[in-house]
Amino acid sequence: MGRIKISAKNVEKHFNPGTPEEVKAIEDITLDVMEGEFVSLLGPSGCGKSTFLFMVGGFEKATAGSLTLNDVPIEGPGANRGIVFQEYLLFPWQVVSKNIAYGLRIAGVPKAEQDRRVAELISMIGLQGFENAYPESLSGGMKQRVAIARALAYDPEILLMDEPFGALDAQTRGRMINDLTRIHQSTHKTTLFVTHSVEEAILLSDRVALFSARPARIKNVFEIDLPHPRSVTDEKFVHYERLILDSLEEEVTKTITANAVPAENL
Ligand SMILES: Nc1ncnc2c1ncn2[C@@H]1O[C@H](COP(=O)(O)OP(=O)(O)OP(=O)(O)O)[C@@H](O)[C@H]1O
Ligand SMILES: [Mg+2]
Structure with a gap:
């Protein structure tokens, strides 16, 4: 840093x-x-x-x-710049490895290098064995892992x-947070x-x-x-959570008040 x-x-x-x-x-x-x-x-x-x-x-x-x-x-x-959205913007007609390699293909990266990079990313996101699966057969969490791998494929400077x-259920989300922490610690990508x-x-x-x-x-x-x-x-975690929630709460209240329909219009 x-x-x-x-x-x-x-x-x-x-x-x-x-x-x-x-x-x-x-x-x-x-x-x-x-x-x-x-x-x-x-x-x-x-x-x-x-x-x-x-x-x-x-x-x-x-x-x-x-x-x-x-x-x-x-x-x-x-x-x-690598980008990941809430909706898994994967190409449904392409298998996992092709989805991840997308940016590399566009950039004309040699096939051998593409394959090496894709294998590395597949292992980083823990989807070994799913290289030839189509997105429709994957769970939400798996799709989002593929989207993250695709964003990282071109080795962008920022994510x-x-x-x-x-869009993920609580359990999957928890796992994804752990994964993303690990990925960030190994890639040090500005995010x-x-x-x-x-x-x-x-x-x-x-x-x-x-x-x-x-x-x-x-x-x-x-x-x-x-x-x-x-x-x-963690005690410190709870402390941060309270601080941030209080501050956020104030702004949410302002938003609701600003968007409220005046009583006479109801
Ligand atoms: N292309 C656009 N044309 C006109 N207004 C827009 C456009 N894009 C966004 N806005 C407006 O700009 C404001 C900010 O939108 P934005 O999507 O950035 O909010 P957000 O913080 O991401 O909200 P959320 O948490 O719901 O995703 C909103 O009032 C939205 O309606
Ligand atoms: Mg938004």
Whole structure:
């Protein structure tokens, strides 16, 4: 660590600016993510977390402010960023190994190197024996492992994850959190991880950035000073959980109040 990987300075995002449909999604996000760091983004629904992640991914442009990767302004998507979404965006017509190799094939990586890399990733995600399985025959957790492997295949500099475990059952999610912790510890990939789960954020992150209600600002950044593996029953864990939940609760209440239908309109 020590080097700034992603830097957001006074980033603002308005959709459809200057029109009646204008949506002020992000007001002012200033956040530096260090090389190798795992940072979670938490905040009320609709506050702009995905929007921020998409801007780092290069799929959306900021309305104002600066957003850089390695000190270079982010102008568009690139292979140096691996992305994992909540829905498993796998190609249903391709087997697991082909899904994982996708980016490598596009990049023209020689077949032998592709095979070596895929075998390494399959073992990292613990899916040995499923190389030739089609996505439809896999469980949700397995599909999401394949999606993570695919995002890592091209050896991106950063990993962007938008609620990757949101669709999984509690038990599978627990296992995926352990796996992702292990993967992060072995790859030291700089990671931005959007979640709704305070528990997930504390279990995984070096820091948790809490977004305010829309239009988003950074409300608090919590540094999680706990060794891995982490336990939800640890006294310090419970302390962080209370702090973050209280702060999040305030923003959720603001969101609900702002969206409430006035009594006279009911
Ligand atoms: N393409 C778009 N055009 C107009 N408004 C948009 C667009 N994309 C997002 N928004 C609006 O921007 C705001 C932030 O949306 P965003 O999806 O980033 O929130 P979020 O924090 O990821 O929410 P959730 O936790 O529910 O996933 C919302 O009000 C949303 O309706
Ligand atoms: Mg979202």
